[in-house]
Amino acid sequence: MNVTTGPAPYRDMCTDCGISRTAAPKRCGHACQFIHPRYDALETQVHGRTRDASKTDELHFGPHRRMLRAALQPAASGAQWTGITTRIAERLLETGAVDAVLAMAPDPNDRWRPMPVVVTQAKDMAQCRGMRMGYAPLLSLLEPAVAQGHKRLAVIGIPCQVYALRALEKELGLEKLYVIGTPCSDNTTTERFHEFLQLIAAKTGDAPEAISYLEFRADYHVELRYDDGRKRAIPFLQLPLSQLPPDFFPMTCRTCVDYTNVLSDITVGYMGGEGQQWLLVRNERGEELLKLLGDEVRTTEPGSAGKRLGAVKGFISNVERAAGGLPLRRMPDWLRPIVGWLMPKVGPRGLEFARARVEMKAAETIIHLRREEPQRMKTMIPIHVWKLMEPYGMQPTREELPK
Ligand SMILES: Cc1cc2nc3c(=O)[nH]c(=O)nc-3n(C[C@H](O)[C@H](O)[C@H](O)COP(=O)(O)OP(=O)(O)OC[C@H]3O[C@@H](n4cnc5c(N)ncnc54)[C@H](O)[C@@H]3O)c2cc1C
Ligand code: SF4
Ligand code: SF4
Numbered sequence: 001m002n003v004t005t006g007p008a009p010y011r012d013m014c015t016d017c018g019i020s021r022t023a024a025p026k027r028c029g030h031a032c033q034f035i036h037p038r039y040d041a042l043e044t045q046v047h048g049r050t051r052d053a054s055k056t057d058e059l060h061f062g063p064h065r066r067m068l069r070a071a072l073q074p075a076a077s078g079a080q081w082t083g084i085t086t087r088i089a090e091r092l093l094e095t096g097a098v099d100a101v102l103a104m105a106p107d108p109n110d111r112w113r114p115m116p117v118v119v120t121q122a123k124d125m126a127q128c129r130g131m132r133m134g135y136a137p138l139l140s141l142l143e144p145a146v147a148q149g150h151k152r153l154a155v156i157g158i159p160c161q162v163y164a165l166r167a168l169e170k171e172l173g174l175e176k177l178y179v180i181g182t183p184c185s186d187n188t189t190t191e192r193f194h195e196f197l198q199l200i201a202a203k204t205g206d207a208p209e210a211i212s213y214l215e216f217r218a219d220y221h222v223e224l225r226y227d228d229g230r231k232r233a234i235p236f237l238q239l240p241l242s243q244l245p246p247d248f249f250p251m252t253c254r255t256c257v258d259y260t261n262v263l264s265d266i267t268v269g270y271m272g273g274e275g276q277q278w279l280l281v282r283n284e285r286g287e288e289l290l291k292l293l294g295d296e297v298r299t300t301e302p303g304s305a306g307k308r309l310g311a312v313k314g315f316i317s318n319v320e321r322a323a324g325g326l327p328l329r330r331m332p333d334w335l336r337p338i339v340g341w342l343m344p345k346v347g348p349r350g351l352e353f354a355r356a357r358v359e360m361k362a363a364e365t366i367i368h369l370r371r372e373e374p375q376r377m378k379t380m381i382p383i384h385v386w387k388l389m390e391p392y393g394m395q396p397t398r399e400e401l402p403k
Contacts, residue, residue, distance in 0.1 A: 008137065013376075015187070015252050017161045018116070018137030019168070027171075033163040034252060036379045039262065042166050046263050047283045051384060057351065059384055060358045062262025064280040065287070067351070068299040071276045078129040080215065081277045084297060085156055085268045086125045088180055091292035092154050093122040098178060100150035102141050102157075103128040111212070112197075113190040118145050128156070130213065134190030139164055142172060152176040158184035159258040166263040178285060181264025183271060185361055186216075187253045196248070199240040200224070204232060218271055218353050246322075254368045255376075257385050259361045260354075265289060272302050272354035306348040308356035309391065316363045316392055323371070362388045370400075378403050 008016045009025055013034040020028050029035060043050045047063040058064065076083025089101040100120045105127045107113035114132040118141050119125055138161050145153060152175050155165055162181050169177060188196075194208070201208035206226065213225035221233040261267045266286035272278040279299070281290055290297070348356045362385045369377050377400040386396050 013252050013255075015160045015250075016135045016137050017164045018139030018141065019164050021137050021140040022143055027168060028164075031164040031167040033160055033256065033258065034376075034380065037163065037257065037382060038167075039258070039382050039384070042163070042263055045169075046166055046265075051262070053384070053387065057355070059387060060355050061260045061267075061280055062258075062282070064267075064282045066281050067272065067302050068279040068281070069273045069276045069302045070279045070297050070299045072293070072296055073298050076126070076129060078126065080129065080131040080213075081270055083129055084277055084279070084293070085180055085182060086129050087296065088266070088268075088289050088292060089119070089128075089154050089156060090122045090125040092178060092289075093119070093125065095292065097292075098150075098152045098154045098176065100145050100148075100152075101125065101154045102138055102145065104132060104136060104138065104156070106130070106132055110190065112193060116141050118148075118150070120150070131215070132190070133187060133193035133214075135187070146173060154178040154180060156180045156182070157261075157264075158182060158187070159261045159263075160184075160252070160256055162261055162263050163258065178289060179264045179266075180289065181261030181267045183260050183267060183269040184256075185253070185259055185357070186249055188249050192248055196244065199243050200234070203238075203240050204234075215270075218274060218349070220347060251368065251372065255365045255373075255380065257362070257365055257380065257382060259358050271357055272304075272351045274303055274350045274353075276300075278302060278354065302351050304349070304351035306352050308348040308352050308359065311348055311356050312359045312363070313392060315360045316367070316394075319364055319367050359388050359392075363392065363394065366394055374400070 008014065009020045011020055011028060014020065019025065019031050040050045043063055049063060051058040051063050053059045070084060072082035072084050072087055076087060079086065089103060092098045093101060100118050102116065102118055104114040105117045107115040112132050112134070114134055114136040116136050116138045117128065119128065138157055155177070157165065157179070159181065162179055165179065197208040197211055201211065210226045210228070211224055212227050215223045217223055220236050222236065222239060224232045224234070260269065260280065265283055266289045267280040267282065269278045279290065281287055365381060365385060366389065369380065381400070381402065383402055
């Protein structure tokens, strides 16, 4: 089952998570993370407690029991990394723990466009592997899924989808809900993403339609794969970012505050994985999900190296200087390949890289909202975001503090 996606009802700041398309669209008012997020209340609802700032890394990554570096063995073909996300959902269906999974498949007319689907057969999870860029109304499938009698569900989602799902969880009449979350940052519309692909292709001399895979890796390179099997890694510093329009990333994605998907049962990402995947097992249900993989998954302790302070400070200055546009580094062209070569060796790595990225996102939220939507700051920025920014001297005014 999938949805037809006409234009969504208008909402000011919206990533079309699907709630505005349901039978009760007014629920956006209490379900949306862009209106009035209540992370403390929802963390308590989901994990039994809020993030504990005295525990290492909870301030940055939200409540969790443990973090792991992980790889599925063998890696699933077509997966974004090794396919842990879709394999967990496959196992839930195989074992009969759920009736259906809500996830994103590629649109048949555009492989980069996400298309929400309800999957009821384990074998059909394979179509969902891989990352698409853009928004699609995943949660509009909740009502049709329940109407078909699927009351034990798993949902794979990005943070703004998972926030709305958790905010409404108690009203959905589900018997069971498993949430497999991925981190998310720097998303944009699929149309805009195609502009980016075209610029990259113009730089490398390839056809944009031949690019089948793209990922911003933790070693400061973008990896591209092509239909003919070729691969390429381009240092971030050599990307054609200066040619993108200043509003390439919508205000939603420049100011959302939950990079690591803190309301999921398990977060499956790569940022803290130093070339492998990075898991945050957040609660008992997350443990259950990981256990489903048995010895198909190899796990190790995550590593951490380098120091993030300088990198984050530099990023903050770039964002401030860009005055609402893209944070480009001021650097002569001849220096870019050298710094691009050095960054994976001396920059923050592993968990330190993940901490740096979370802090960078927190800084972006504050800077962009202060410039463009200051009246939203007191409702959209939770106190933990301000705590993350203390080492950088970014402090709230009384008007900006949460009410
Ligand atoms: C826009 C975006 C930005 C991301 N940014 C980061 C990041 O900065 N750091 C990080 O660690 N991880 C990020 N991720 C997650 C990362 O790309 C991988 O998806 C994740 O590590 C899981 O890999 P996997 O091999 O286990 O996934 P797979 O098994 O290949 O499954 C991928 C899953 O992603 C879902 N999906 C694909 N595209 C979308 C979409 N557009 N919207 C919602 N769901 C989608 C599908 O339902 C599928 O189940 C991002 C994901 C997206 C969609
Ligand atoms: S809840 Fe979802 S659909 Fe509603 S405004 Fe927020 S992102 Fe848009
Ligand atoms: S960057 Fe934030 S707002 Fe944008 S799609 Fe990802 S989670 Fe949603």
